[in-house]
Amino acid sequence: MTLVATEIERPTRSIPEILQKTRVLLVGAFDDGLHAHTALRRRALERLGCRVSSFNLMSDGGWLSRLRRVGLHDRFARAMAQxxxxxxxxxxxxxxxxxxxxxxxxxxxxxxxxxxxxxxxAPTSIEPLAAAYDAVFVAGSAAVDRLHAPGLPPARYLPPGCDPSVHRPMRSRDQFRANVVFAGTATPHRERLLSELVEFGLALWGPGWRKTKLRDYCRGELLDHGDYVRAYAGASVAVNVQCSP
Known part of the structure; x- marks a missing residue:
């Protein structure tokens, strides 16, 4: 038997070239605070050459849609047709x-x-939705293994990234200066862990903290995305408590 080495055929175009002018309907929650990442992801897709349209799940379609009682299905269908x-x-x-x-x-x-x-x-909350899609991406590698099941589409790990034009070092002043900073939504798990850091000069940013025992360390709840960046830029130590146990 003769073995002949063959060269693997590779794409002749780069990823940006493949995505050039691809029409993408980006569906998600858009605002300038907790959901500002959605707009940043839109910008990333546009930089790859995609033609991106947005559908804001936080919008009810305006007063005319409310008057006509236009539901989510009809608004979504209209966006797809357009x-x-x-x-x-x-x-x-x-x-x-x-x-x-x-x-x-x-x-x-x-x-x-x-x-x-x-x-x-949790993967258990992803499974009922995932089955309706052609592919899913998740933010944790552990979830990928748990989502390999009959009837589910391929699951891939896609970690978050940053936009250097937004997430960059900057000088922070006044209330944005602190020894230890956490920015994010309050949860019992986060409250329990972060309470151990109070003595080191803790500052908290994000919704819900003023309803917890750490309320005195909360410096702001409803911030725009720029203020979240300033909060971390002004920290000597930035803490991230990502997942609940």
Whole structure:
């Protein structure tokens, strides 16, 4: 038997070239505070050459939609008809159950992808939604192994990144200066761990902290994304407590 070495055929185009002008409908919660990351992900897709349209799950469609009682299905269907996406990329999308996704998929040949980018989300809460998609991405590598089951699409680990034009060193002053900083939503798990850091000069930013025993260390709840960056930039030590046990 003669073995002949063959060269593996590789794509002739780079990833940006493949994505160039790909129409993407980005579905998620958009605001300038807790959900500012969605807009940053849109910008990242645009930098790769995608033509991105947005569907804001935090919007009810405005007063005219409320007057006409236009529901989520109809607003979503209208957005798909207007944008004709090749890819529908949903960020979490707990409001969009599997039956709604199944109904919307009949409207086009678009590929449906969900990026479960919240590292606190348990695989058991992902499974009922994941089955409706062509592919899913998760923020934790441990979740990938638990999502390999019959009837579920391929699951891939996709960690968060940063935008150097936004997440950059800067000088912080006044209330943004602190020895130890945590910015994020209050949870019992985080409260328990962070209470051990009080003596080191703890400063907390994010919703819910003023309803906990650490309320005196909360310097602000509803911040825009720039203030979150300033809070961490002004810290001597920045702490991240990502997942609950």
């Amino acid at each position: 944008t004709a996406p090749a890819v529908v990329l949903v960020m979490e999308g707990s409001q969009i159950g599997a039956p709604l996704v199944a109904a919307l998929r009949r409207l086009s040949d678009a590929v449906w992808v969900n990026w479960f980018c919240d590292g606190k989300r």
